[in-house]
Amino acid sequence: MDDSARLMTVLRPVRAGNAFEETVERLLQAIKLGVVAPGEKLPPERELAARLGISRVTLREAIRALQDSGYLDVRRGRYGGAFVTYTPPRPGTGSLRRMVAEMGGDDLDDALTFRLAVECGAAQVLAATPLTAEQRQVLLRRLSDLEQATLEDYRRLDTAFHLSIAELTGSTLLATTCADARSRVSDLLNAIPMLQVNIDHAAAQHQAIVDAVLAGDPDAARRAVCEHLEGTAALLRGFLA
Amino acid sequence: MDDSARLMTVLRPVRAGNAFEETVERLLQAIKLGVVAPGEKLPPERELAARLGISRVTLREAIRALQDSGYLDVRRGRYGGAFVTYTPPRPGTGSLRRMVAEMGGDDLDDALTFRLAVECGAAQVLAATPLTAEQRQVLLRRLSDLEQATLEDYRRLDTAFHLSIAELTGSTLLATTCADARSRVSDLLNAIPMLQVNIDHAAAQHQAIVDAVLAGDPDAARRAVCEHLEGTAALLRGFLA
DNA sequence: ATTGATTGGGCTAGTCTCAGACCATTGAGG
């Protein structure tokens, strides 16, 4: 926490890896967050390369790697493309332990703290903002989508709900940061068995979050998100104890 | 806020620029945030290049650019190095308008919202954490440093105080995010004339933040940071109206 | 004055990445 800590913070690596690695990471984020749902396809290579600001060659290497790993099914010709084949693996505590071991305990705490801070911050900001009728509708829509979700779609729609809160603030930076925070723990969340008790509990908390936001109560919104995320974190740690 | 918005969020450019540009940006961040104070020097090129994960050639190009722009004074030989010569320009509303025009109004709102969310989130998390005696000391030290600051050092120590809150949470991700958020508005903050009234007002708010954190009251911490940052944001917008 | 450690300055060969052009495959619509 002294000045040298701040040096480490700011003078950290400029790049997380080479273009290929960063591209794989980004595509994996899109897939695992369900931004591109199973069965859907990525944008055409030319368009995607332009969006990501990389060359088609590099993009194709990344797509090839994900194809080899079983995340994508690439088809040629018109109406072809890179189709998402990935579905979250069946939860099991064994795989959870393995993933945490790979990640490292400090990194897990870091990721959970990070997510707690940015999601609480987003909810608080949104609750302090006067919302349009359209914004309220989006939020309620996400909530009802989640309530009617099948077990298959639950995680994806849960992600959509949480990310919508950040998106509705209108801050792109905040939205990308929340997406990043979520993706850092998404594998772990997917490994938690989904019990009906937990889902019901989560549903009540989601409702409380929406209520607080719509009521324009930042403190209540903060508390509701905090409670929800700490519940999830506790569940996670419970399977590790 | 529909699904296409989420596509834009996740499938954004992988890289903000080439290695040279990103390195210049990072060094500028270290200088403008005062992580390397005026008169101090950057780490030796070899060490710095290793930390940033780039080659010495690229680093030297970036340093050269900052030297040409008057941010650094580079001296050879033992006890040489790249010394920071930059000091924040004298505030003036004219330069502020120009900078905002360059930045774009939407980007300004984005940056301010982002900063509000992450700093409130950090303070809330820290207040919810049981602090060690050492952590309390660090926080109090930063506060007293700021209270005794000369006009010359005020901005730098104000930055140090705010960043310490995120650092004390122990989350590297949160610390880097807060540093990033601050650097996005630092030029604008530096352009605001510093009136004694505002400094006194800010001092009281800083004290309120520390009180809430030490008292372990997340809601109060959130409110205190929110009030403080919205005061600054209002001041900023005031000079633009 | 000499020496030695530390630091910036510069060169080269090799790898990564890119832009752009062209080829191959697919399938809907005429």
Add this chain to the structure above:
DNA sequence: CCTCAATGGTCTGAGACTAGCCCAATCAAT
């Protein structure tokens, strides 16, 4: 059955970036 638009597959030359090496300058210690 043909055609054509959309899409993935491939190649090439140029530029960006890197690792590693050696040179040049500076200054405290001797």
